[in-house]
Amino acid sequence: MSLPDYRSRVLSAKRFLSLGVVGLSLIAAGCQVRPLYSEAAPAIGSGGASGSVRSKLSTVAINQPGDRVTQEVRNHLIFLFAGGAGQPASPAYNLQMVVYARDLSLALVQNAINDKSGQPTAGSIRMTGNYVLTRVSDGQVVGRGTRIVTADYDAPRQRFAVVRAQRDANNRAARELAEALNLSVAQDLAKF
Structure with a gap:
């Protein structure tokens, strides 16, 4: 393997890794995590928050x-x-x-005097x-x-x-x- 082949493999691996990170961040951006007892986020166009x-x-x-x-x-x-x-x-x-x-x-644990009361x-x-x-x-x-x-x-x-x-x-x-x-x-x- 020559030096240019090695560099191109490293660059393609870095590109693949960076594309994977960007893809995962886009997927994670759609997730919503909030506490169960928190106030609900206001809906778009509504006057305020719905009931918690x-x-x-x-x-x-x-x-x-x-x-x-x-x-x-x-x-x-x-x-x-x-x-x-x-x-x-x-x-x-x-x-x-x-x-x-x-x-x-x-x-049923028997005591030291071997109680067999059941x-x-x-x-x-x-x-x-x-x-x-x-x-x-x-x-x-x-x-x-x-x-x-x-x-x-x-x-x-x-x-x-x-x-x-x-x-x-x-x-x-x-x-x-x-x-x-x-x-x-x-x-x-x-x-x-």
Whole structure:
């Protein structure tokens, strides 16, 4: 290979690389990345910005619960949606939610005196939340989904301590499920 051939190959490789960089920058220029809870950019020709996801979340009403676990999830969601302001007076969206909690025994660890009582010493609460988000004005389904969370707990030998550990695990799972549902509903509302 002579020196002129080497230079022409290097120059053609540099040209190819520079064309690739320019092409990728043109592709990347069409992408838009912004935070989920940010204010929406104003549309061309409109008087201002459309409503943000946070303001849309504050107009979501949640159905009445049927049990304590669903009430816990609902309370956390109301706080997350409205920032502590409560349910909206005139909702634009309605959230129908069903929550199931299941207690799972995970492990049986025998103590040092070889206790063979057969009682589990660890457990887990699996909480499933199904939701359907509809627009009040026309009844259109805006979003639907299912979220599952788990919360682990230790089960000591005292009966009251086990009941309290299960209740605390239910409360933790309800809080985590509410946060997961909050994110899912916000993503559904960001599309509209």
